[in-house]
Amino acid sequence: MTAWLHVQVEAGVERVPCGTVVTLGRDRNNTIVFSEPEISRNHAMVRRLGAADYYFIDSGSSNGSWVNGRRITLPTLLHDGDIISIGRAEITFEHPAQSAAFTDSLSLQATVVMPRALVREITLLVADMRGFTALSERLTIQQLTRVMNRWFDDVSEIIACHAGIVDKFIGDCVFARWDGGDSPHEVRAALRAACRIGAATAALNDAFPEIPVPLRIGVGIHTGIAALGVGHENTALGDSVNTAFRLEAASKALETDIVLSESAYVHLPEECRRETLQELHLKGKTNPVHVVALDFAHATALLAVLPD
Numbered sequence: 001m002t003a004w005l006h007v008q009v010e011a012g013v014e015r016v017p018c019g020t021v022v023t024l025g026r027d028r029n030n031t032i033v034f035s036e037p038e039i040s041r042n043h044a045m046v047r048r049l050g051a052a053d054y055y056f057i058d059s060g061s062s063n064g065s066w067v068n069g070r071r072i073t074l075p076t077l078l079h080d081g082d083i084i085s086i087g088r089a090e091i092t093f094e095h096p097a098q099s100a101a102f103t104d105s106l107s108l109q110a111t112v113v114m115p116r117a118l119v120r121e122i123t124l125l126v127a128d129m130r131g132f133t134a135l136s137e138r139l140t141i142q143q144l145t146r147v148m149n150r151w152f153d154d155v156s157e158i159i160a161c162h163a164g165i166v167d168k169f170i171g172d173c174v175f176a177r178w179d180g181g182d183s184p185h186e187v188r189a190a191l192r193a194a195c196r197i198g199a200a201t202a203a204l205n206d207a208f209p210e211i212p213v214p215l216r217i218g219v220g221i222h223t224g225i226a227a228l229g230v231g232h233e234n235t236a237l238g239d240s241v242n243t244a245f246r247l248e249a250a251s252k253a254l255e256t257d258i259v260l261s262e263s264a265y266v267h268l269p270e271e272c273r274r275e276t277l278q279e280l281h282l283k284g285k286t287n288p289v290h291v292v293a294l295d296f297a298h299a300t301a302l303l304a305v306l307p308d
Helices: 096-101 106-116 132-138 141-161 183-207 239-253 270-276 296-304
Strands: 004-009 012-017 021-025 044-049 053-058 065-067 083-086 089-094 118-129 165-170 173-178 217-230 235-237 258-261 277-280 289-294
Touching: 021 141, 044 141, 044 165, 053 065, 053 165, 118 132, 118 141, 118 183, 118 239, 132 141, 141 165, 141 173, 141 183, 165 235, 173 183, 173 239, 183 217, 183 258, 183 296, 217 239, 235 239, 239 258, 239 289, 270 277, 270 289, 289 296
Parallel strands: 217 258
Antiparallel strands: 004 012, 004 089, 021 044, 044 053, 065 083, 083 089, 118 173, 118 217, 165 173, 217 235, 258 289, 277 289
């Protein structure tokens, strides 16, 4: 069932249906256009994942965005009746299918969600698109939305094909996980997914000639302990998540495509990692960590001789 955004306008309330992406901001190419100076040109978006999950994503706005009075920095799963605030505008999210299945009682939702939290070893992948800020400045919001819709869809399909779970999209970044309990298999699956996401990202340049520069990604892969099913978004939480994001950031500094932590690369044959082993200082870590840095060509050749 379709979700809706109720937007207060001068004539009353406008009811806007939620498609795959609804963009909000001052730029006239947005789905919902505001005139308030407190709202950025491309302020935020509502993004549908799967059949019926809608996430509110702040697009790096100057003055921030709020859901139910709480400022958000990560993609936030919306629930029927949630109030989105940007600038002085208030927008109500309506999702009738949710209201039929869930109560508005936060205490009951907490009772349902929190006991499902598990602490276990998982494999995490973080992939971030390089040069996204420059890209967003040189494309119209409509062009950018088409490009990112294609990328979101391709990445979601690739992660699912390799038995992973998209935990969330954060702007131009995907955070995915494998939590089936078979770390050796899951590290290989994450590495295969990384290579395919890299190829799918590069293919965007052929699919969209208006893209001004070649697109590429950086990837971090880490295996570690995390809590699963945390909060109302059922996300993963813990130091392992932070490490995966740090590894992705390190891929740019190391000028490579993929960086794997020791707890991940230990599941690969030793001869495949010996020449690319490095010591790295990660922000927030007291001691240096050992990592393996791979480009996509090297990783693809490595995977060709490994079992699935």
